[in-house]
Amino acid sequence: MPKSLFASIAALAMVATACATAPPVPEGADPILDRGRTVWANSCASCHGVAGGGAKGPKLNEGAVLVSYPLVEDQIELVTTGRNAMPGFAGRLSEADIEAVVRYTQEVLAVTE
Numbered sequence: 001m002p003k004s005l006f007a008s009i010a011a012l013a014m015v016a017t018a019c020a021t022a023p024p025v026p027e028g029a030d031p032i033l034d035r036g037r038t039v040w041a042n043s044c045a046s047c048h049g050v051a052g053g054g055a056k057g058p059k060l061n062e063g064a065v066l067v068s069y070p071l072v073e074d075q076i077e078l079v080t081t082g083r084n085a086m087p088g089f090a091g092r093l094s095e096a097d098i099e100a101v102v103r104y105t106q107e108v109l110a111v112t113e
């Protein structure tokens with residue numbers, strides 16, 4: 001296979017992988033955000049889109065979650081108790097995991113395009 005074709009395929013594969021994974025936590029950031037990213041991928045991405053672009057649940061990225069939930073504690077309350085078709089996660093996730101995922105949405109997802 002010609003080298004350039006191989007490079008194009010490799011680049012495409014990387015783009016595909018990037019689309020299918022939750023936005024990464026910047027290096028050196030608080031490790032709680034890595035935990036939040038894992039919780040996001042397992043418990044939230046199915047409804048909100050892996051990058052938070054919205055699907056069954058509303059869009060949270062590109063600053064959207066910071067408009068609706070500027071305060072971490074308010075979003076923790078929402079994720080714990082739920083609202084309409086948004087399930088409550090009390091009893092399904094620990095308080096530490098809820099705090100981690102909320103901080104991930106506010107500090108990583110919200111600032112991702």
Ligand code: HEC
Nearest residue numbers: 043044047056057058065068075079083084085086087101
């Ligand atoms: C079963 C699908 C589903 C799952 C799983 C889910 N959500 Fe939601 N989420 C929704 C829906 C639907 C709404 C809109 C609720 C409403 O209309 O009141 C929502 C609303 C929200 C909102 C408020 C958005 C706004 O603009 O008002 C936030 C924040 C949120 N979800 C975060 C999360 C987080 C964090 C998780 C994972 C712990 C999660 N959601 C898991 C469906 C889901």
